Amino acid sequence: xxxxxxxxxxxxxxGTRDPAQYxxxxxxxxxxxxxxxxxxxxxxxxxxxxxxxxxxxxRIHEARGWAGVVLNPGAYAHYGIALRDxxxxxxxxxxxxxxxxxxxxxxxxxxxxxxPVAAGYVAGCGVFGYELALRAVLRRDAxxxx
Ligand code: DQA
Numbered sequence: 001x002x003x004x005x006x007x008x009x010x011x012x013x014x015g016t017r018d019p020a021q022y023x024x025x026x027x028x029x030x031x032x033x034x035x036x037x038x039x040x041x042x043x044x045x046x047x048x049x050x051x052x053x054x055x056x057x058x059r060i061h062e063a064r065g066w067a068g069v070v071l072n073p074g075a076y077a078h079y080g081i082a083l084r085d086x087x088x089x090x091x092x093x094x095x096x097x098x099x100x101x102x103x104x105x106x107x108x109x110x111x112x113x114x115x116p117v118a119a120g121y122v123a124g125c126g127v128f129g130y131e132l133a134l135r136a137v138l139r140r141d142a143x144x145x146x
Contacts, residue, residue, distance in 0.1 A: 008074035093119035
C-alpha cells in the first residue's frame with residue numbers, strides 16, 4: 001500500500017521561503033523524512049508537488065484505492081473548491097497539513113474549504129506536522145479497513 005505526500009503551490013520553495021514562518025527545512029528533506037518514516041511503518045510514500053490546482057486534483061484522483069494522502073494544499077486551502085471536491089470524491093483518507101499556525105496569521109488564512117472534507121488536520125507544528133499526518137493517515141486507513 002502507498003501513501004501520497006502531496007504539496008501545493010510555493011512549497012517547492014520550502015527552506016528559503018519566509019523561514020520565520022516555514023523554517024529552513026527544504027521540501028526534499030521533508031520528503032526524505034516522511035519517506036523514511038513510511039519505510040519504518042511499512043508503507044511506500046510517493047511524493048509530488050505542484051503549483052497548479054488542476055494538477056493537484058489529478059494527483060488526488062490517482063490516489064483512489066491507496067492508503068491515503070498527506071496534503072499541504074498551500075493557499076488553495078483557503079479558496080480551492082475544485083481541490084475540496086477532489087478530496088471529498090476520493091475515498092482514501094486525506095489529512096491536511098499546514099506548517100505554520102494559520103490561525104495566528106492573516107484572517108484570510110483562518111478559513112479552510114478543504115478541512116471540512118479532510119480526515120484530519122494538522123497546523124502549526126512546523127514540518128514535523130507531515131510526520132504526524134502520515135501516522136494519522138495510517139491510523140484512519142486501518143480503522144476503515146477493520
Ligand atoms: C501553508 C499556509 C498557507 O496559508 C500558505 O498559503 C502556504 C503554506 C502552510 O503550510 O503553513 O502556502 O499551507
